[in-house]
Amino acid sequence: MAEPILSIQGLHKSFGGVTATDNVHLDVLDGETHAVIGPNGAGKTTLISQLSGALKPDAGRILFEGNNIVGQPAHKRSHIGLARSFQITSVFMEMTVLDNVALAVQAHDGHSFRFWTPARASKNLTDPAMACLKQVGLESRANDTASVMSHGERRQLEIAMALATKPKLLLLDEPMAGMGPDESARMVETLKSLSGKTMLLVEHDMDAVFALADRISVLVYGQVIATGTPDEVRADENVRHAYLGEAA
Amino acid sequence: MANLETTQNSQMPDNWTSLFTATGWANLILLVGLALVPTIAYYTGHPFWIDISTRLVILAIAAVSLNLVLGYGGMISFGHAAFLGIGAYAVGVPAYHATYGEFEAIASYNGFFQFGLAIAVAALFALITGAICLRTKGVHFIMITMAFGQMVYFAIVSIETYGGDDGLVIDTRSEFPGLDLSNPIALYALCFISLLVVLYIVHRLVNSRFGMVIQGAKGNAERMNAIGFNAYIYQLTAYVISGAICGYAGALLGNFTTFISPEMMDWSRSGELMFMVILGGAAYLLGPVFGAVAFILLEEILSGFTLYWHLPFGIILILSVLFVKGGMSGLLSRLGKRDG
Amino acid sequence: MDGSLVLIQLLNGLQLGVLLFLLASGLSLTFGIMDFVNLAHGSLYMIGAYICATLAYWTGSFFLGILLAIPLTAFAGFIIEIGVIRHLYPRDHLDHVLATFGLILCFDTLVQIFWGVEGIAVQLPKWLDGQVELFNGIIFPTYRLLIIITGLFIAAGLYWLVNHTRLGMLIRAGASNRTMVSALGIDIKTLFTGVFALGAVLAGVAGMLISPITEASIGMGNEIIITAFVVIIIGGIGSMKGAFIAALLIGLIDTFGRSFLDDIFKIFMSAEAAETAAPAISAMLIYILMAIVLSFKPQGLFPPKVR
Numbered sequence: 001m002a003e004p005i006l007s008i009q010g011l012h013k014s015f016g017g018v019t020a021t022d023n024v025h026l027d028v029l030d031g032e033t034h035a036v037i038g039p040n041g042a043g044k045t046t047l048i049s050q051l052s053g054a055l056k057p058d059a060g061r062i063l064f065e066g067n068n069i070v071g072q073p074a075h076k077r078s079h080i081g082l083a084r085s086f087q088i089t090s091v092f093m094e095m096t097v098l099d100n101v102a103l104a105v106q107a108h109d110g111h112s113f114r115f116w117t118p119a120r121a122s123k124n125l126t127d128p129a130m131a132c133l134k135q136v137g138l139e140s141r142a143n144d145t146a147s148v149m150s151h152g153e154r155r156q157l158e159i160a161m162a163l164a165t166k167p168k169l170l171l172l173d174e175p176m177a178g179m180g181p182d183e184s185a186r187m188v189e190t191l192k193s194l195s196g197k198t199m200l201l202v203e204h205d206m207d208a209v210f211a212l213a214d215r216i217s218v219l220v221y222g223q224v225i226a227t228g229t230p231d232e233v234r235a236d237e238n239v240r241h242a243y244l245g246e247a248a
Numbered sequence: 249m250a251n252l253e254t255t256q257n258s259q260m261p262d263n264w265t266s267l268f269t270a271t272g273w274a275n276l277i278l279l280v281g282l283a284l285v286p287t288i289a290y291y292t293g294h295p296f297w298i299d300i301s302t303r304l305v306i307l308a309i310a311a312v313s314l315n316l317v318l319g320y321g322g323m324i325s326f327g328h329a330a331f332l333g334i335g336a337y338a339v340g341v342p343a344y345h346a347t348y349g350e351f352e353a354i355a356s357y358n359g360f361f362q363f364g365l366a367i368a369v370a371a372l373f374a375l376i377t378g379a380i381c382l383r384t385k386g387v388h389f390i391m392i393t394m395a396f397g398q399m400v401y402f403a404i405v406s407i408e409t410y411g412g413d414d415g416l417v418i419d420t421r422s423e424f425p426g427l428d429l430s431n432p433i434a435l436y437a438l439c440f441i442s443l444l445v446v447l448y449i450v451h452r453l454v455n456s457r458f459g460m461v462i463q464g465a466k467g468n469a470e471r472m473n474a475i476g477f478n479a480y481i482y483q484l485t486a487y488v489i490s491g492a493i494c495g496y497a498g499a500l501l502g503n504f505t506t507f508i509s510p511e512m513m514d515w516s517r518s519g520e521l522m523f524m525v526i527l528g529g530a531a532y533l534l535g536p537v538f539g540a541v542a543f544i545l546l547e548e549i550l551s552g553f554t555l556y557w558h559l560p561f562g563i564i565l566i567l568s569v570l571f572v573k574g575g576m577s578g579l580l581s582r583l584g585k586r587d588g
Numbered sequence: 589m590d591g592s593l594v595l596i597q598l599l600n601g602l603q604l605g606v607l608l609f610l611l612a613s614g615l616s617l618t619f620g621i622m623d624f625v626n627l628a629h630g631s632l633y634m635i636g637a638y639i640c641a642t643l644a645y646w647t648g649s650f651f652l653g654i655l656l657a658i659p660l661t662a663f664a665g666f667i668i669e670i671g672v673i674r675h676l677y678p679r680d681h682l683d684h685v686l687a688t689f690g691l692i693l694c695f696d697t698l699v700q701i702f703w704g705v706e707g708i709a710v711q712l713p714k715w716l717d718g719q720v721e722l723f724n725g726i727i728f729p730t731y732r733l734l735i736i737i738t739g740l741f742i743a744a745g746l747y748w749l750v751n752h753t754r755l756g757m758l759i760r761a762g763a764s765n766r767t768m769v770s771a772l773g774i775d776i777k778t779l780f781t782g783v784f785a786l787g788a789v790l791a792g793v794a795g796m797l798i799s800p801i802t803e804a805s806i807g808m809g810n811e812i813i814i815t816a817f818v819v820i821i822i823g824g825i826g827s828m829k830g831a832f833i834a835a836l837l838i839g840l841i842d843t844f845g846r847s848f849l850d851d852i853f854k855i856f857m858s859a860e861a862a863e864t865a866a867p868a869i870s871a872m873l874i875y876i877l878m879a880i881v882l883s884f885k886p887q888g889l890f891p892p893k894v895r
Contacts, residue, residue, distance in 0.1 A: 054473075090474075092463075092464050103464050104476075112482065114458055116452050119459070120455065383883075387825065392821060392882065395814055395875055399872050407864075516692070516693075558696065559694055559697040562690040563690070563694060565687070565690030566694070570675055570687065
């Protein structure tokens with residue numbers, strides 16, 4: 001746990017007059033679970049989108065394993081080891097659970113200009129996919145269509161799809177969003193079981209964040225106002241004032 | 249029930265038991281019917297039916313090609329009639345020069361050459377226009393495919409040599425060794441076997457790794473990019489394959505009508521193909537074939553009643569959009585569920 | 589290629605351009621505000637032309653025909669919106685396309701039933717049916733000049749409507765924030781119906797204006813509607829400014845291509861080759877322009893800020 005795997009330097013993004021990311025500096029160390037918290041509209045999703053490549057920053061650098069990845073398209077970033085889960089559940093609704101994950105495996109198993117052999121018959125795809133489903137506890141739902149699953153299960157499926165791309169860094173955008181307490185607890189368990197994976201976790205649910213994170217960064221109005229261990233952040237005056245003050 | 253789901257999801261029975269479902273039976277009856285009815289009608293002195301069936305089967309091939317991009321890939325192409333036209337002119341133009349001289353390089357009656365040309369030119373056109381269309385999404389894509397289709401239409405209209413607006417008569421049909429296409433049964437056999445082959449190709453395609461990618465990119469391209477696919481390049485490939493198949497259908501159409509004109513690539517033809525795909529149920533292998541049958545039957549029945557058959561046809565189209573979801577296959581599978 | 593011919597073709601191009609703008613502005617409004625794709629927009633162009641032609645014949649006056657045809661076309665748009673279009677707003681674009689394709693089939697056939705397959709010619713008043721000398725001996729048909737002026741007036745009116753009126757504010761707000769408009773207590777259904785009827789009138793007026801030149805005929809809308817699509821694709825779908833600039837651009841390029849391309853080609857190829865190639869290329873010119881614009885700006889030249 002020494003070298004930063006991801007280093008965000010002076011990142012800046014604005015929409016019209018609104019600055020969503022304001023000179024953000026942030027390091028994610030190899031192996032840690034790093035949480036980004038902040039009130040609504042603090043620019044958390046905007047930050048994740050710039051990391052995954054869905055949005056282009058106006059200025060700044062994003063170093064992943066030392067290389068600046070700004071300007072690389074999303075699909076290339078996936079191939080160097082960045083995986084993203086979406087805040088709004090984004091699975092392939094018409095496909096089965098297994099097919100969803102198998103597709104993510106397929107994306108990292110050579111090119112897909114294979115026109116003739118049935119994909120579902122390929123052990124190279126289904127075996128790793130099943131393994132990922134086991135990790136999130138969805139193996140019994142493998143043959144169900146994604147559209148019949150509950151919200152919580154789809155979120156678990158998102159995690160399985162992200163895992164299937166064998167990421168070096170998992171970008172999780174509010175994995176607990178819209179979940180009930182039971183579902184949240186289950187998600188926390190799932191994420192805990194992945195300890196050792198490097199994760200950048202954006203989350204609203206404070207209990208979950210303090211249960212999972214090794215370090216926390218606090219984002220307010222696009223700026224990082226504090227970074228530290230959960231205890232340090234809890235004790236930080238600025239944070240208490242700007243953010244936790246309302247909750248505590 | 250479970251078998252029915254399998255049929256719906258994997259587009260074709262993976263095992264024999266799944267054939268014996270509502271959808272499975274309907275598929276079987278459809279294909280056997282298409283093989284037998286025109287043949288029997290022809291040999292019992294009703295040649296009229298073989299004409300209708302040939303047209304039907306050719307349109308079905310075109311609709312199956314459109315289903316690959318529209319139904320499976322979610323790319324709403326409103327320009328597929330252009331591929332039909334390109335295919336037909338790829339038969340007509342070489343035949344014209346073989347008869348009247350000039351352009352010796354392409355002057356030929358050879359069927360392999362003409363059909364090869366149809367596939368190649370259609371694929372090339374799909375590659376160039378698709379590369380531009382696919383940079384856009386949604387309504388842009390619809391309008392741009394439409395505009396490119398119309399471009400071909402106007403281009404052909406403006407070329408006086410090939411008859412312009414008035415069209416071109418194909419004096420000699422494509423020549424294949426051992427196959428005389430002026431014999432209606434031979435032509436029908438070629439069309440029907442082509443349909444089967446195309447259906448099999450599309451079945452393999454949509455279930456392959458490639459097929460999984462284009463189905464994933466349908467409506468969720470951002471997700472595809474996030475898990476590491478460059479969706480664009482796969483969608484473009486699907487578009488080119490679809491265009492090539494449709495070009496092939498066009499070559500058959502040229503041989504069937506023996507008269508080709510820009511009118512056959514008017515954008516309302518594209519609309520009709522789209523109608524077949526949707527009516528039959530998009531993203532269902534045999535859907536477009538059902539759609540083509542329904543279209544041809546409607547056309548024949550309605551035009552028997554009235555000269556103004558487009559009116560009831562238009563009304564049926566509007567009503568089916570407003571009230572029937574999932575097309576005929578949707579209806580069929582709902583019926584099947586009620587049975588089971 | 590002399591100067592006066594260029595000037596005359598410039599005016600012809602302008603005339604085509606303003607007609608295209610009338611069509612494209614309605615398309616752009618319905619798409620920008622209701623997110624609705626209307627293939628049957630060309631049918632309203634045709635309906636406007638037929639109603640005007642009939643009324644002009646009955647009343648013996650082209651202008652009376654237009655005056656009476658405008659509310660009737662609006663009424664037609666109103667009926668279509670309430671009967672069919674309204675139910676399609678929550679649906680996806682594919683459903684829009686299919687249902688409005690069905691509408692086209694219905695309208696083309698209805699026109700055939702009521703008016704027959706032959707087109708209807710429209711008689712211009714004597715004072716319009718001539719030519720005027722503009723300057724330096726440049727002679728141009730009076731009526732075409734009137735189309736240009738009318739079209740520019742309507743464009744100015746639309747600009748004022750969208751940018752300086754309460755309705756325009758609603759229109760702009762509707763495009764960017766549908767829920768906000770409803771939250772303000774404005775009946776969004778009525779607004780949508782009104783906008784659709786406005787689009788219908790704009791298309792109808794274009795059809796009325798062109799009818800004395802080309803006569804009213806079945807399918808007249810189906811050809812020009814694609815050109816109008818090309819206009820809004822180039823201009824940026826949903827942008828009125830884009831529609832105006834692109835319409836004039838397309839009008840000019842199409843007209844110039846058809847009249848001068850063979851002369852230009854003759855500079856670097858044989859006369860025979862130029863005469864074969866020029867018509868084909870000029871027919872494709874606007875589509876080639878569209879392809880070039882899209883290669884650089886997939887959202888068109890003036891994409892609306894929101895969306």
